[in-house]
Amino acid sequence: EEVAKLLELKAKLGDDSQKTKFVLKCPKGTRDYNPQQMAIREGVFNTIIKCFKRHGAETIDTPVFELKETLTGKYGEDSKLIYDLKDQGGELLSLRYDLTVPFARYLAMNKIQNVKRYHIAKVYRRDNPAMTRGRFREFYQCDFDIAGQYDAMIPDAECVKLVSEILNQLDLGEYIIKINHRKVLDGMFAACGVPDDKFRGACSAVDKLDKTFWDDVRAEMIQEKGIDPIAVDKIGKYVELKGRTELIDKLLEDEAMKAQKSAVEGLEDLRVLFKYLELYGITDKVVFDLSLARGLDYYTGVIYEAILQGFAHNPKAGADGDESVSVGSVAGGGRYDGLVGMFDSKGKKVPCVGVSIGVERVFAIMESRALASNTKTRTTETEVYVVSAQKNLVEERMKICKELWDADIKTEQSYKRNPKALDQFQYCETNSIPIAIIIGGSEIEMGVVTLRIVGSREERTVQREKMVEEIKSVLANLN
Amino acid sequence: EEVAKLLELKAKLGDDSQKTKFVLKCPKGTRDYNPQQMAIREGVFNTIIKCFKRHGAETIDTPVFELKETLTGKYGEDSKLIYDLKDQGGELLSLRYDLTVPFARYLAMNKIQNVKRYHIAKVYRRDNPAMTRGRFREFYQCDFDIAGQYDAMIPDAECVKLVSEILNQLDLGEYIIKINHRKVLDGMFAACGVPDDKFRGACSAVDKLDKTFWDDVRAEMIQEKGIDPIAVDKIGKYVELKGRTELIDKLLEDEAMKAQKSAVEGLEDLRVLFKYLELYGITDKVVFDLSLARGLDYYTGVIYEAILQGFAHNPKAGADGDESVSVGSVAGGGRYDGLVGMFDSKGKKVPCVGVSIGVERVFAIMESRALASNTKTRTTETEVYVVSAQKNLVEERMKICKELWDADIKTEQSYKRNPKALDQFQYCETNSIPIAIIIGGSEIEMGVVTLRIVGSREERTVQREKMVEEIKSVLANLN
Numbered sequence: 001e002e003v004a005k006l007l008e009l010k011a012k013l014g015d016d017s018q019k020t021k022f023v024l025k026c027p028k029g030t031r032d033y034n035p036q037q038m039a040i041r042e043g044v045f046n047t048i049i050k051c052f053k054r055h056g057a058e059t060i061d062t063p064v065f066e067l068k069e070t071l072t073g074k075y076g077e078d079s080k081l082i083y084d085l086k087d088q089g090g091e092l093l094s095l096r097y098d099l100t101v102p103f104a105r106y107l108a109m110n111k112i113q114n115v116k117r118y119h120i121a122k123v124y125r126r127d128n129p130a131m132t133r134g135r136f137r138e139f140y141q142c143d144f145d146i147a148g149q150y151d152a153m154i155p156d157a158e159c160v161k162l163v164s165e166i167l168n169q170l171d172l173g174e175y176i177i178k179i180n181h182r183k184v185l186d187g188m189f190a191a192c193g194v195p196d197d198k199f200r201g202a203c204s205a206v207d208k209l210d211k212t213f214w215d216d217v218r219a220e221m222i223q224e225k226g227i228d229p230i231a232v233d234k235i236g237k238y239v240e241l242k243g244r245t246e247l248i249d250k251l252l253e254d255e256a257m258k259a260q261k262s263a264v265e266g267l268e269d270l271r272v273l274f275k276y277l278e279l280y281g282i283t284d285k286v287v288f289d290l291s292l293a294r295g296l297d298y299y300t301g302v303i304y305e306a307i308l309q310g311f312a313h314n315p316k317a318g319a320d321g322d323e324s325v326s327v328g329s330v331a332g333g334g335r336y337d338g339l340v341g342m343f344d345s346k347g348k349k350v351p352c353v354g355v356s357i358g359v360e361r362v363f364a365i366m367e368s369r370a371l372a373s374n375t376k377t378r379t380t381e382t383e384v385y386v387v388s389a390q391k392n393l394v395e396e397r398m399k400i401c402k403e404l405w406d407a408d409i410k411t412e413q414s415y416k417r418n419p420k421a422l423d424q425f426q427y428c429e430t431n432s433i434p435i436a437i438i439i440g441g442s443e444i445e446m447g448v449v450t451l452r453i454v455g456s457r458e459e460r461t462v463q464r465e466k467m468v469e470e471i472k473s474v475l476a477n478l479n
Numbered sequence: 480e481e482v483a484k485l486l487e488l489k490a491k492l493g494d495d496s497q498k499t500k501f502v503l504k505c506p507k508g509t510r511d512y513n514p515q516q517m518a519i520r521e522g523v524f525n526t527i528i529k530c531f532k533r534h535g536a537e538t539i540d541t542p543v544f545e546l547k548e549t550l551t552g553k554y555g556e557d558s559k560l561i562y563d564l565k566d567q568g569g570e571l572l573s574l575r576y577d578l579t580v581p582f583a584r585y586l587a588m589n590k591i592q593n594v595k596r597y598h599i600a601k602v603y604r605r606d607n608p609a610m611t612r613g614r615f616r617e618f619y620q621c622d623f624d625i626a627g628q629y630d631a632m633i634p635d636a637e638c639v640k641l642v643s644e645i646l647n648q649l650d651l652g653e654y655i656i657k658i659n660h661r662k663v664l665d666g667m668f669a670a671c672g673v674p675d676d677k678f679r680g681a682c683s684a685v686d687k688l689d690k691t692f693w694d695d696v697r698a699e700m701i702q703e704k705g706i707d708p709i710a711v712d713k714i715g716k717y718v719e720l721k722g723r724t725e726l727i728d729k730l731l732e733d734e735a736m737k738a739q740k741s742a743v744e745g746l747e748d749l750r751v752l753f754k755y756l757e758l759y760g761i762t763d764k765v766v767f768d769l770s771l772a773r774g775l776d777y778y779t780g781v782i783y784e785a786i787l788q789g790f791a792h793n794p795k796a797g798a799d800g801d802e803s804v805s806v807g808s809v810a811g812g813g814r815y816d817g818l819v820g821m822f823d824s825k826g827k828k829v830p831c832v833g834v835s836i837g838v839e840r841v842f843a844i845m846e847s848r849a850l851a852s853n854t855k856t857r858t859t860e861t862e863v864y865v866v867s868a869q870k871n872l873v874e875e876r877m878k879i880c881k882e883l884w885d886a887d888i889k890t891e892q893s894y895k896r897n898p899k900a901l902d903q904f905q906y907c908e909t910n911s912i913p914i915a916i917i918i919g920g921s922e923i924e925m926g927v928v929t930l931r932i933v934g935s936r937e938e939r940t941v942q943r944e945k946m947v948e949e950i951k952s953v954l955a956n957l958n
Contacts, residue, residue, distance in 0.1 A: 024588045024822055026542055027572050032585050035537035035596070054884055056861040056891035059517045063509035063617050064543060064574075064601060067502065084565040085574075088605060093506050095543075095564075106511055109503045117514070122543060126567060138542050150894035154873065158894075165884065279877040281885075343503055382535040394633065398758040405533055405644065406760075412535035415629035415637075 029129035029137025035379035040366045044170065044359055045120060048142050051166045052118040055158065057144055060117050062102040064124075068092040074101050074339070076297040077204055081125045095124035099143045100298070100339070100354065107147055107350055108343030114148030114350075136360060145354030147340070153269060156302045156335060157276035159355045163306050163331045164282045170362060172330065174309040177285055180292040181270055182299050182334070184251075187263020188290065191256035192234035194227055200297060201225035206239060207293035210307075210329065214239075239291040245274050247288050266301075273302060294334060301335030302353070311365070330358045378432050383475055385433045386413040387424040389440035394418070396439055400449070400467075404437075407468045409475075428454045434478050435471060453478075508608035508616025514858035519845045523649065523838055524599060524621070530645045531597040531623050534637065539596050541581040543603075547571040553580050553818070555776040556683060560604045574603035578622045579777070579818070579833065586626055586829050587822030593627030593829075615839060624833030626819070632748060635781045635814060636755035638834045642785050642810045643761045649841060651809065653788040656764055659771040660749055661778050661813070663730075666742020667769065670735035671713035673706055679776060680704040685718060686772040689786075689808065693718075718770040724753050726767050745780075752781060773813060780814030781832070790844070809837045857911050862954055864912045865892040866903040868919035873897070875918055879928070879946070883916075886947045888954075907933045913957050914950060932957075 026032060033041060052059075071082055071094050083095040096102050099119045107115070120142045129137055144162060146155040160177060167175050185206070189199050205220045214236060221227045221235070234256075241247060248271050257263045270288060277286055286304075294303045307328045333355030340350035370377060384404055386397045394417045404411040412433070414424055428436050438450040438459075449467055452459045453474065462470045505511060512520060531538075550561055550573050562574040575581050578598045586594070599621045608616055623641060625634040639656060646654050664685070668678050684699045693715060700706045700714070713735075720726060727750050736742045749767060756765055765783075773782045786807045812834030819829035849856060863883055865876045873896045883890040891912070893903055907915050917929040917938075928946055930953065931938045941949045 022548065022822070022824070023546065024584065024824075025546065026588075027544055027546055027570055030542035030544070032542070032589075033540040034589075035539060038538045038540060041540075053860045054887065054889045056859050056889060058514035058858040060514060061512040061517060061520075063505055063511070064603075065506055065509070065617075067504065067506055069501065084567065086563040086565045088563065090605075091506055105503065109505075110511075110513075124543075126569075138544075146894065148894060151873075151896040154894045154896070157877075161881070161884070276874075276877060279874055280881050343501070345501070345503075379537040380535050381532045394630075395754075395758055398636075398755060402640070402759050405640070408533065410533045410535060415625065415627060415633045417630040417633070 027137070029127070029131070031131065031136065036370070036377050037363070037367065039377045039379050040370060041359075041363055044362050044366060045142070047169050048166055048357055048359070049118070049120070051162060051169060052144050054165070055116070055144070055162055057116045057118045060103075060106065060119055061121065062096070062099075062106055062119070064122070065093040065095050066102060066105065068094045070094075070105050070343075071097060071101060074298060074342070076200060076295075078125075078295065081127050083124045083126055096121075097125060098123050098296075099141050099356070100145070100336070103143070103145060103147075104336075104339040104350075104352070105343050107340050107352075112147070112350070114150075116144075116146045118142070118144045133361075133364070139360045142357040142359050143354055144357075145352055147350050147352045149351055153272040153276055153302070156269075156353050157273055157280060159333060159353055160273075160277060160286065160304055161280040161282060163304070163333075163355055163357075164285050166357060167306060167308075167330065172308055172310075172362065172365060175285065175306050175330070176287055176309060177282075177304055177306045177331075178289040178292040179270070179273070179286055179302065179304045180289060181266035181302050183262045183266030183301065184270070184290070185266075185293060187257060187260035187266060188235065188238050189231075190260050191254075191263065192238070193231040194235070198225055198227055202227060202235070203293045204295055206235070206291060207295045209239060209291045209293075210305075241290045242287055244283065244286070244288055245271065248274065269302060294332060298336040298339045299334040300337045303332075303334030304355070305332040306330050308365075330361050331355055332358070376432070380431060381410050382412050382431060382433045383410040384412075384435045384437055384471060385424065385428045386411060387421065387428075387436050387438045388414075388419070389421055389438055389443075391418045393439060393444075396444060400437060400439065403468065404471070407472075409468065409471055425454075435474060437467065437471070506616070508606070508610070510610065510615065515849070515856050516842070516846065518856045518858050519849060520838075520842055523841050523845060526648050527621050527645055527836055527838070528597070528599070530641060530648060533644070534595070534623070534641055536595045536597045536623055539582075539585065539598055540600065541575070541578075541585055541598070543601070544572040544574050545581060545584065547573045549573075549584050549822075550576060550580060553777060553821070555679060555774075557604075557774065560606050562603045562605055575600075576604060577602050578620050578835070579624070579815070582622070582624060582626075583815075583818040583829075583831070584822050586819050586831075591626070591829070593629075595623075595625045597621070597623045612840075612843070618839045621836040621838050622833055623836075624831055626829050626831045628830055632751040632755055632781070635832050636752055636759060638812060638832055639752075639756060639765065639783055640759040640761060642783070642812075642834055642836075643764050645836060646785060646787075646809065651787055651789075651841065651844060654764065654785050654809070655766055655788060656761075656783055656785045656810075657768040657771040658749070658752070658765055658781065658783045659768060660745035660781050662741045662745030662780065663749070663769070664745075664772060666736060666739035666745060667714065667717050668710075669739050670733075670742065671717070672710040673714070677704055677706055681706060681714070682772045683774055685714070685770060686774045688718060688770045688772075689784075720769045721766055723762065723765070723767055724750065727753065748781060773811060777815040777818045778813040779816045782813030783811065783834070784808055785810040787844075809840050810834055811837070855911070859891075859910060860889050861891050861910060861912045862889040863891075863914045863916055863950060864903065864907045865890060866900065866907075866915050866917045867893075867898070868900055868917055868922075870897045872918055872923075875923055879916060879918065882947065883950070886951075888947065888950055904933075914953060916946065916950070 075097060082097050085093040122138055123141050124138055129135055163177055186199050189202050194202050205217050205225055208217055218232050221232045222229050248267050251257050252267050277283055292305055308330055311328050335353040337351040341347045386400050388397050397413045401411050401413050434454055436452040436454055443449055447464045448461050449464055450459055451462045554576060561576050564572040601617055602620050603617055608614055642656060665678050668681050673681050684696050684704055687696055697711050700711045701708050727746050730736050731746050756762055771784055787809055790807045814832040816830040820826045865879050867876050876892050880890050880892050913933055915931040915933055917931060922928055926943045927940050928943055929938055930941045
């Protein structure tokens with residue numbers, strides 16, 4: 001019997017210790033946004049949305065999860081990073097991995113042939129988080145895509161122009177937009193002697209060149225992808241090439257490349273693209289870079305990626321270097337003409353081209369800037385704080401608040417019956433509220449209020465019935 | 480051998496038929512938002528956010544999933560509706576069920592003692608969807624909460640005032656805000672002879688009174704919750720009561736009620752609340768209703784729910800009546816003083832009161848209104864469309880687009896090299912674009928463009944270097 005009692009006691013203690021051991025945290029790779037961070041986030045979104053709208057985009061939204069089969073076979077090697085939901089009876093679901101596949105599903109499902117849309121929403125990847133670099137498991141994507149059967153490079157050029165407008169407006173410093181073409185890459189792999197079925201593997205290895213040394217990429221291609229070392233070394237020569245139209249011309253004369261139909265088609269596209277980008281006045285912001293590959297399987301044409309120069313990754317900094325400097329890539333995208341067809345029962349294609357802005361990296365930069373500059377971001381827009389200078393005036397304060405709210409003036413008051421005067425003024429200062437309306441017994445007797453400009457501490461007496469009018473005129477002057 | 484070949488053939492056919500059988504849909508209970516729906520959604524959010532900011536609220540955001548244990552034990556009977564993620568190694572996760580529990584977790588984790596925040600985000604419930612009534616498995620919540628140790632009913636009254644402001648601004652017609660108090664309910668159950676441990680069960684049964692007849696609620700209390708029929712019939716008398724301050728006074732004199740400390744405390748709270756609501760000028764919008772219970776376990780004080788009169792549920796319409804009429808409840812909330820303490824290792828409490836706006840129901844009403852009124856909602860903000868009246872002018876169009884984009888004018892053009900003039904003008908009309916800039920060979924020779932006001936078809940010739948200026952002045956006049 002005593003044993004039973006002890007066991008019962010132990011069980012109780014166990015429960016208690018479990019209670020205090022409760023882990024209070026966000027899931028791995030995710031974070032909360034506090035009001036300061038939200039203010040930064042909203043500023044970034046507004047800037048980007050303004051650019052999207054300047055190019056005539058509409059917006060749509062899709063559910064955070066999709067049928068599991070909708071995502072199957074779209075992401076190549078990265079499919080292992082998809083979050084699945086538990087089978088609780090009913091459909092098998094997965095969290096969206098990007099906004100592009102849901103967009104393609106939306107187009108196919110609604111039989112939409114052309115649209116220009118943006119979509120800003122969170123996506124989910126069970127990746128190794130590097131939160132100081134702005135890499136999370138839950139993160140925002142900001143996508144702009146043009147779907148439709150159009151003439152070559154006209155929508156593509158607009159996407160690149162849009163990226164440059166966004167980066168200019170966000171004021172993130174110098175940047176370069178690397179450009180390449182999947183057909184040029186495929187032609188290059190063929191020209192180097194890589195068999196067709198190893199193109200995507202070679203591509204995903206080359207994609208790592210912005211983060212790692214050629215030697216590592218070379219080893220991956222030979223050992224993991226099983227590509228002939230002679231072919232790999234030929235690739236090594238090509239991926240060093242960077243340039244503009246002169247490089248396009250040079251490659252069109254390269255014996256190995258010009259034998260590849262795919263390479264020639266891609267290079268002709270790029271020639272047109274670079275002409276359009278010149279008309280758009282951004283030749284100095286772009287470079288044709290054969291080392292740009294982009295990881296995703298679904299690209300079929302032009303691809304691009306914008307790199308911030310001030311934050312470019314320097315592989316020579318070593319593997320244990322400061323991770324916080326390598327937030328280089330802030331936008332990327334390309335053409336994917338086959339994806340929508342994968343969702344259509346008859347395989348009907350809708351050509352698409354788009355760009356995704358890496359806003360988490362932008363947030364990270366903006367946040368560290370705000371920290372460094374030591375300026376305070378207001379997180380509320382309160383215009384008036386109603387202060388009682390004496391006890392037992394909560395009901396009078398309420399009457400004033402009602403009047404101000406009903407006049408669309410952003411107003412707060414203390415939630416205490418009898419707050420201290422000092423605390424109330426302190427609240428105004430801390431929260432940068434521009435106006436305090438002060439009432440005491442004498443004000444109420446005389447039918448007036450005291451209006452204080454918090455910044456200058458200047459005070460004036462205002463007739464109660466002129467209060468709203470006076471506040472509006474003071475606010476207009478302060479702005 | 481032949482069998483093997485047949486099997487192989489069958490496998491191939493199987494693959495093919497699977498491809499065409501692919502189900503193209505959103506997961507059950509979810510939906511896409513098309514551009515028209517997004518325009519409505521943004522309008523609703525902007526109206527609500529304006530009200531939140533008028534009361535000095537900041538905003539935060541939390542991840543879409545939480546550690547499973549964070550949600551455990553917070554939702555009573557509804558816990559079965561939580562979406563769990565698959566265990567793919569690492570932490571066990573669940574999709575958030577509401578924004579209140581994540582808010583409480585956020586406060587406890589960051590040791591925040593007081594804040595006034597709003598949070599607009601999607602939440603997830605594996606409920607039986609009724610999409611025509613605006614009930615989904617993925618849906619938006621719009622929450623406003625005041626956390627902090629304050630004096631009785633001051634923040635609570637502000638929440639009710641805020642609900643009335645939002646419903647006025649959204650212009651949804653007549654509404655009534657039902658008010659009750661968990662302590663009054665508990666006191667009522669005790670007064671009727673319900674044992675303590677059956678309060679929550681009784682509460683969740685009473686909560687169904689807005690959707691179903693008393694007879695069904697009575698049966699549930701007796702059969703499912705195991706409450707004595709005599710007690711249930713006493714409850715039946717109380718839950719018919721509705722009123723304002725006179726009902727509070729009457730109940731304070733009710734022999735059975737006044738014997739219950741909890742009931743008296745709740746009624747005293749309500750007396751103060753109704754006084755404040757009178758000062759806020761909304762007495763005619765509120766009613767003390769003893770049948771209001773609210774389903775969630777965590778409420779500890781005042782509770783409220785706003786019902787649209789034009790859409791109130793009529794149980795007499797029968798079980799197979801038109802579901803679309805019962806979108807009555809559009810906002811609800813209350814006080815929950817214990818929830819944050821459940822996350823603190825020392826059980827330190829942070830009292831909270833808040834309100835959640837049922838925006839999905841608001842969207843549903845707005846959408847059916849837009850449909851009925853037959854007015855077209857613009858889904859883009861494009862100001863200028865650049866039209867070429869002849870062939871081979873795509874590069875000239877691009878130069879003009881660049882100039883207009885760089886001048887922050889919202890501009891589109893056709894993505895075809897040689898679009899038909901008629902198609903281009905048609906695009907302007909369909910998308911309500913106010914201005915067309917037209918170029919042809921003669922315009923280019925003379926260094927001019929033709930500016931057409933799409934609405935009136937009026938045209939004028941403008942010097943190319945005055946184009947931006949002229950467009951801006953036309954736009955200013957049109958607005």
